[in-house]
């Protein structure tokens with residue numbers, strides 16, 4: 001008797017997930033025992049995901065802040081296919097390179113802010129931030145100041161999940177129990193007015209105080225020991241923390257004054273997310289190093305880069321000996337070919353301008369309409385990055401206790417109602433694909449309001 005064919009069913013996939021698959025950032029006990037495995041996503045088109053049971057979800061997070069051109073773009077699949085037939089792999093070690101790697105380096109130099117003319121490739125934001133640590137140390141070694149190896153970062157920063165990039169990051173949960181941060185990594189308060197400002201402190205004053213925390217830290221460690229400051233122009237995974245206008249100009253001044261390299265982590269902010277090619281342009285930041293990933297290929301294949309300024313590049317190129325660092329897949333030809341096709345799509349469809357002039361302002365306006373909701377303490381957005389803070393008391397900006405519970409309630413309602421919106425503590429965060437249309441933003445915000453109502457109902461709050 002022929003054996004029963006293996007059927008691809010939800011039950012089978014979930015069973016395999018429980019038995020064999022360890023997901024990142026998961027509570028294995030509860031995922032495997034209580035929930036019976038992960039929700040299985042099988043398809044996607046435009047801004048919508050489909051799960052294995054046929055439910056359709058509006059992806060308000062563009063995957064993990066990365067699917068900038070939306071799902072199902074044949075141009076990217078074709079670019080990968082063509083490159084795989086032509087040259088699926090060759091490395092960029094030992095004095096070799098490939099056309100896609102050098103063509104992409106040039107294209108990035110063209111679209112990046114002034115003076116960032118060189119690229120060092122990796123396959124993830126974490127890898128590229130490890131490369132940042134190496135580049136900072138190499139630079140100061142070549143400058144004859146090897147003791148300038150310390151790096152200053154911020155609480156709630158997310159720079160990746162390797163040992164070095166999680167040390168750069170400011171997520172305590174990723175450090176405790178793992179012997180992190182490694183020595184030489186320091187953290188100061190983020191420019192997060194909503195949670196960190198004192199009563200009556202204006203955003204402008206607070207922005208200056210948050211920048212001064214960086215200066216104080218540099219002075220505490222000693223400017224002769226601090227090699228770099230790293231920051232996301234807008235902190236993404238930390239909760240879409242948009243700094244006051246006074247913050248970045250002060251950071252720029254402080255870094256110049258103490259001869260500290262300024263690193264902009266644009267892994268989330270880059271490739272049109274903020275209505276500029278890079279958020280550094282919007283905030284007037286002139287970085288010495290810039291980390292890119294995610295939107296560089298719209299997440300279709302893994303790729304990342306560190307863009308290196310002329311100032312740093314000239315020192316690297318004038319020093320004796322090799323830079324002993326790199327990855328098998330640095331400058332992977334297929335990934336670079338997909339990145340080139342992705343950038344061409346962003347240009348052809350005018351997505352940067354669309355976010356800046358049309359959908360960014362429209363999202364801001366629609367989010368504003370949620371401010372009257374009893375749970376909403378603040379809405380904020382910049383381009384297509386948005387956040388809705390849920391609070392117990394609007395006037396004092398007091399959060400519910402324990403922090404994170406209400407955000408999770410709201411997120412679960414969103415999922416049940418066809419919307420992917422993440423919770424960071426009790427902030428609901430949004431980062432939809434850049435192809436989203438205004439009518440789809442209406443649908444997104446309408447669902448969000450419905451889910452806020454359901455959350456309020458759970459909490460016994462009258463509407």
Ligand code: PXG
Pocket residue numbers: 064123124125126127129158159160161232236237265266267268293294
């Ligand atoms: N820098 C920034 C600013 C990021 O947001 C990384 C570096 C690391 O990139 P890789 O490719 O190594 O993951 C990130 C990644 C979340 C979430 O839950 C955010 C990220 C990754 C996973 C989850 O918000 N950001």
